[in-house]
Amino acid sequence: MNWSAQAIRDAARAGDYGRVVKLARIAAGLSQGQLGETCGMSQSAVSRLEGRGASSYETAQLSRVSSRLRIPPHLVGLADHAAAIVARGDANGDDVERRHFLGGVAAVAAAPALSMAATGQAHAARTGQAATLRVATTAFRRLDGTTPSRQLVDTVLSHLKLTQSIAQTAEGEDERTTLAAVGSEVASLAGWLHWDMGDHGSARTWYGASVKTARRAANPLLVAYQLGSLAQFEAHSGNAAQGLSLARSARRQLGPNMPAIADAWLSGVEALAHATAGDADSADQALRTATRRAKNIERESAPPWPWVFSFTEAKVGATRVSCGARLGLPRWIADEQDSAAAVMSSGHEKQRALLQLDMASGHLAAGRLDGAFTMAAQALETGLRYKSGRIVERARAVRRSYSGPTPPKVVRDFDDRLYGVFL
Template identity: 80%
Template sequence: MKLARVEARLSQRQVGEACGTSQAAVSRLEGRGVGSYDTAQLARVANHLQIPPHLVGLADHTAAVAARGDGNGTDVERRSFVGGVAAIAVAPALSMAPTQQAFAVDSAQAATLRAATTAFRRLDGTTPSRQLVDTVLSHLRLTQAVAQDAETDEERARLAAVGSEVASLAGWLHWDMGDNGSARTWYGASIKAARRSANPLLAAYQLGSLAQFEAHAGNAAQGLTLTRSARKQLGDGLPAIADAWLSGVEALAHAAVGDPDSTDQALTAAARRAEQVKHEEAPPWPWVFSFTEAKVAALRVSCGARLGLPRWISGARESTAEVMAPGHDKQRALLMLDIASGHLAAGRLDGAFTMAARALETGLRYKSGRIVERARAVRRSYSGPTPPKVVRDFDDRLHGVFL
């Protein structure tokens, strides 16, 4: 509750007034259920903050009771909390309108499993992948076991969608660890599960995820083929966020083969569609984070680094504040390495390797093989005479790295 309220930039008093209760009552709700409170009151506040009822331990009928203004909640309802999953799932509910569409049709099992998956996805930004991966794979096995016991085709399809999300997260974590072979395996599994779920939007998302991986790996032809397949899944009904994101992936693929004109065209298309995302009601599930113009700017930096165009990097840096913000440590480190490449291409060695060293420290803190390999790529791009001290210091730090 507190995290959702802070995210909405509301005070306890403002929430209380909107829900017909007091600041003190809201404070009690935020105190992890300490003291007494009315179930309908809890439901009204959750509804005001757009938190799905089950994430605060309420059945859907309790929310309906609150909507009628009936304040008679039972002791059983008060204590029907989802347990450990609810505790970690509140945080991902904050800015996660995408998942609300899925929750609306999910069974309790599928919704709870999805909530845990989403929490793990958000934890990834500030947690070493090596610490998350075993838990995520165990979660995948649990999801698969639950799916095997499902009694209806409809429920199996819902659980296949959840399994697709978990497999995709496993692919992302292995990519971050530098295990590209396993990453491809899990991305492939996520695509197969998405197709079993009979959800074209999810299938397009997972195809795009693998396309993004291949584009970053320099496999341009595969990346472009996969994005075409993703677009084909949705036909003319492509949401703005999907179109913008896939255009960004295409830009990375074009940059990988050194085609600045096609890259620029794809980035321009991504920016145009990203501007339209804000006019959609909410980014559609399964997008956990929205795709914004700041992220397009960050993509231009990344493409500029791959194309050796420092003017693209310097021109887009001011627009990347969202990606550089606290809470996105790994993304920030990767972007810093792209900016370092721009400095290097422009002949600014001190700036390049000072920034690269800071990014490398982030990679080491989170044991991210992907960040470390990107740091090595920056170092390989310098082939001048006897390296100055800032480069030698970077070499000393990099040579001792074993992940």
């Protein structure tokens, strides 16, 4: 399906998500009855959804259908819906609402097992469960930006346990491979959350599990994504050689004709690994490749699963900022101020704090102490608010890089805030 087709774009812009579903269903060669059967819905329910026009939609129902058809979430308004819920919880300071949302997503994940078990439609139930579990995983990934990992991790691990229990009772090979792919995504998210908490041992374990499960799913694109995720973790953790080795393994999974987004993202991961190793020339070459390939992303159809977040030239620029911080090259950081500003305007507060700390390193390398530690202090406050071990440790690394004489007041104030922090 060409997700960039004019008809799809027009329907999505108009908010006629039912028409997006209809076009995708026809392209997939499914009748309304067949689509409904695999999603635990009646034919008439699918018909009503497709004919709803530019009006409100039931999110859980739309999520099941769009996941079954592999429709990118932004084309049916799902990403905006999840972001709105999170933003509303943040604006009101309402942790209760966020907990209700987390519980609601878990309930949606479990609902097909309860509602369809009585019908005897076992195959439809299995397929519907896999699709809904994937929707829940995507929702958790989006919540990560505005939710402390310590609040989210238990729910994600319960979600993984549910996915594993369903997979254990799957009857057919197709069902098992589909559920293995879902399990791989959840394990990768568990690795990301433990990384954010500063638990590198558990993070490495979960990332390794996500790679193994992806191999069972027999999906080269998913295997490459999980290998790349582990490579990114190793590069950030200071293990440059391991990061490069894993990135090369990811490339071998995809071959020379990989999607542009995969090539651009992996080139960024390789740049970080080269920067960690102190190799500025190789890092620069990888970043130039990432920029060139990022320009081709919009010319392709929608990014392939499992890339649920966009990857743009601005993100390549932000990666150059991170590389510049590791290499001690303030010029790289200064040259990408506009790109960094674009990424920092996004809703992912924890990622924004990490980028702030990289920019602070640039200010520090250029001798601008006030700017460096003012920015680092802002990032540290975000890390403390979300209890992010990764942010706090990065803040400590910025502080260690300053070794001047008697520290000025801005540094002493930073030390006072950092001293005695235990998460």
